[in-house]
Amino acid sequence: MHSPMPSSQLWPKPRNNGILRTEALMGTFVSIHVVCEGGDRGRAMREQAVERAFNWFRRVEECCTRFEPSSELMQLTAQVGVPARVSPLLYEAVQFALAVAEESGGAFDPTVGYAMESRGFNREYRSGKVIENSLDSSRSVNYRDICLDPEAKTITLLRPLILDLGAVAKGLAVDLAARELRRFKDFAVNAGGDLYLGGCNPEGEPWSIGIRHPRNDGDLIDCLRISDRAVCTSGDYERRTSNEQGHHILNPRTSSSADEVASVTVIAPNAMLADALATAAFVLGPAGGMELFDRMGVEGLMVTPELECHATRGLSEYR
Amino acid sequence: MDKSTLLLLAVVLAVFGGSVAAGHPAWGTFTGIAIILLAAGLAAGTLPLKSQDYFDERIGPTQRISSSLITLSSAAIVAIYAAGYHRTSSAAHKFDSQTPQARGSTTVATVTPPPPPSPATKPGSSGPPAPASKKNNSRPATPRKGAPKKSGDSATSSAPSPASDKAAPDATATPAAAAKAAYKDGVYLGWGSCRHGDIEASVTIQDGKIASAVISQCLTRYSCNWIAPKPPAGALPDLPAQVVERQSAKVDYVSGATESSYAFADAVIAALAKATE
Numbered sequence: 001m002h003s004p005m006p007s008s009q010l011w012p013k014p015r016n017n018g019i020l021r022t023e024a025l026m027g028t029f030v031s032i033h034v035v036c037e038g039g040d041r042g043r044a045m046r047e048q049a050v051e052r053a054f055n056w057f058r059r060v061e062e063c064c065t066r067f068e069p070s071s072e073l074m075q076l077t078a079q080v081g082v083p084a085r086v087s088p089l090l091y092e093a094v095q096f097a098l099a100v101a102e103e104s105g106g107a108f109d110p111t112v113g114y115a116m117e118s119r120g121f122n123r124e125y126r127s128g129k130v131i132e133n134s135l136d137s138s139r140s141v142n143y144r145d146i147c148l149d150p151e152a153k154t155i156t157l158l159r160p161l162i163l164d165l166g167a168v169a170k171g172l173a174v175d176l177a178a179r180e181l182r183r184f185k186d187f188a189v190n191a192g193g194d195l196y197l198g199g200c201n202p203e204g205e206p207w208s209i210g211i212r213h214p215r216n217d218g219d220l221i222d223c224l225r226i227s228d229r230a231v232c233t234s235g236d237y238e239r240r241t242s243n244e245q246g247h248h249i250l251n252p253r254t255s256s257s258a259d260e261v262a263s264v265t266v267i268a269p270n271a272m273l274a275d276a277l278a279t280a281a282f283v284l285g286p287a288g289g290m291e292l293f294d295r296m297g298v299e300g301l302m303v304t305p306e307l308e309c310h311a312t313r314g315l316s317e318y319r
Numbered sequence: 320m321d322k323s324t325l326l327l328l329a330v331v332l333a334v335f336g337g338s339v340a341a342g343h344p345a346w347g348t349f350t351g352i353a354i355i356l357l358a359a360g361l362a363a364g365t366l367p368l369k370s371q372d373y374f375d376e377r378i379g380p381t382q383r384i385s386s387s388l389i390t391l392s393s394a395a396i397v398a399i400y401a402a403g404y405h406r407t408s409s410a411a412h413k414f415d416s417q418t419p420q421a422r423g424s425t426t427v428a429t430v431t432p433p434p435p436p437s438p439a440t441k442p443g444s445s446g447p448p449a450p451a452s453k454k455n456n457s458r459p460a461t462p463r464k465g466a467p468k469k470s471g472d473s474a475t476s477s478a479p480s481p482a483s484d485k486a487a488p489d490a491t492a493t494p495a496a497a498a499k500a501a502y503k504d505g506v507y508l509g510w511g512s513c514r515h516g517d518i519e520a521s522v523t524i525q526d527g528k529i530a531s532a533v534i535s536q537c538l539t540r541y542s543c544n545w546i547a548p549k550p551p552a553g554a555l556p557d558l559p560a561q562v563v564e565r566q567s568a569k570v571d572y573v574s575g576a577t578e579s580s581y582a583f584a585d586a587v588i589a590a591l592a593k594a595t596e
Binding site for chain 1 (some may be wrong): 388392398400533570574577
């Protein structure tokens with residue numbers, strides 16, 4: 001255990017007059033760091049941009065949460081068999097999720113929502129509120145039970161199902177925040193380990209990113225230098241179910257936790273893609289995952305429970 | 320000799336041919352036409368070459384798929400960003416008006432103390448460090464500018480619908496009667512804990528309601544090990560603030576599986592318990 005540190009250490013002043021803010025959002029901690037050079041000139045502008053970036057997180061959460069019956073996502077799930085007109089945000093998120101499902105042969109599947117709930121992933125992170133949905137669970141669903149109409153921008157659910165955009169929404173929020181901050185060049189968005197790194201760190205070097213060791217808490221298994229890229233990691237070591245028997249990444253084909261891999265890290269142009277591909281690769285296992293990375297043109301690192309590391313060839317460029 | 324140089328040469332020769340044609344009609348016309356044809360041929364020859372390169376680059380059996388998914392994700396981000404705040408905020412208001420109760424009233428009953436969030440969570444997680452040191456370390460709560468109300472809502476709101484009442488565990492530490500009790504105005508601090516550290520929430524109560532709930536402090540306890548070939552690099556500032564001073568940190572951020580922020584809920588609950596005392 002630790003003892004309380006002096007307050008100056010608790011809140012170190014970022015160098016170069018930077019802005020660093022953290023909030024509890026989307027079930028995790030989101031921190032945004034904008035590196036500023038020079039004095040106060042433009043600081044107000046940066047602070048406003050940081051506020052707008054956080055607002056994107058709130059907006060995405062509001063839209064895509066499974067924990068609020070009034071969210072657009074849950075309102076969509078209430079309408080089965082009829083085309084529902086949805087916001088651009090939800091439409092694009094679902095469209096992308098379905099595209100990844102298609103590319104990964106169903107290893108990534110946004111319709112695992114009900115299986116998640118029935119396995120105990122049903123507690124809202126801020127209020128502790130437990131949600132319950134009564135669905136006819138006897139029928140299995142998959143991503144093909146969702147139809148999109150690109151012209152009318154409508155989504156039709158062919159069967160009762162619960163969409164889980166968890167693996168897409170957080171990455172999307174990171175990307176929208178990053179886009180809001182893009183003009184400042186040097187910044188970092190960290191949503192509980194899902195990262196987008198713009199430009200350089202306060203020392204003027206590419207951001208140095210540690211990859212968490214999947215078994216030794218507090219250790220790193222690799223260290224990468226990242227600039228203008230997103231890094232996302234999926235692991236089996238967070239968010240265990242309440243019955244302690246599984247983690248939060250379900251194999252859509254078996255509705256049980258995937259177990260060939262302990263940790264998957266993906267480097268991609270945006271966090272939405274990185275997050276989704278990390279989740280898909282987790283389910284596919286090392287061989288299928290590496291093949292997926294090569295085919296998608298992204299870099300990845302997969303660690304098995306025995307701590308074997310599989311990395312794409314291009315990953316060494318980031319070391 | 321690259322293509323642009325060839326083109327330039329062809330144009331110069333064409334001009335030359337034109338001027339010769341002006342002086343000596345017969346020869347000039349002949350050479351002029353020949354040179355212009357040559358130039359046209361070169362120009363025509365270079366264009367397919369270029370597009371050939373283009374296709375070679377873009378359409379490989381693997382590249383095409385990858386670019387489609389990368390393109391799709393990038394396009395989605397641009398589309399949503401372009402749709403912008405006006406539409407998104409109006410959608411938010413729509414939800415607000417649809418569920419006035421859900422967002423307007425925040426009660427203790429809906430903020431139920433959660434069961435231990437992760438296997439490694441310590442028992443008695445809601446008050447780690449000594450109260451005296453807390454006071455010294457604590458910063459005054461500063462409700463976010465612009466959206467103080469919203470932040471309070473977003474931090475603790477949940478719909479007091481029949482479903483949620485039913486779903487709330489019976490064995491809550493908060494008495495059901497407290498649901499009706501208004502909070503006392505003021506700023507309250509509470510601690511929550513997860514295995515990566517402790518978090519202090521600062522909850523501001525105004526007019527008996529939560530005006531804001533923000534993270535006021537956090538302590539993470541990442542160790543300094545890093546077992547790769549290189550010598551031990553630094554401590555890992557990962558959770559909310561970069562707790563450890565930068566000089567000691569060789570890593571800017573850590574990518575890992577998403578850490579849940581149940582600790583924040585615990586901290587808010589602990590703070591709210593004080594507000595009802």
